Amino acid sequence: MKGMISKAILSLAALIGVTPSPARSLLDYVGQCVPFARQASGIEIYGDAWTWWQQAAGKYPRGHTPRIGAVAVFQKTGRLPLGHVAVVSRVVEDRVLMLTHANWSVQNGERGHAEQDVTLFDVSPANDWSQVRVWFRDSDGLGSTTYPLAGFIYAKGRPARELTSDHPDYVGALIDAYVAR
Known part of the structure; x- marks a missing residue:
């Protein structure tokens, strides 16, 4: 009995000295855009991405001005x-922002990976973020497709800390946007 207690104490001491491994980063995520946006923004909406805009009515503030931590809702x-949802990570200027999202470009031969600080360019005639173009890793530049955006859902809390990098490429975002016009 005494030997069993000693082994248990030694085992417990060994466990106490072991530090847990750090939590995986949000940027290690591989999957659909909806769970990623929910985790990154703290906005608790479920269902297909295109349904988020309507579901947010009365639950979360919505609008057409980008803010850090807001979820951009792409229409179906x-x-x-x-549809698609992505989280605003930086506002660069009136018509250019950066977003962090998942399941857009192909990385390592598969879709679903998270991408941080991706350029989003407002190409709407009224400068109201109703039509956008998105940076696309597959072509290493701003994509040629224009997507309709329902608007932005504003989070009530703080977004995930990994939403943006320490040194985002503002100049690259501007070049992506304005050279591709």
């Missing part, structure tokens, strides 16, 4: 049959 289209 032929190319985006389920």
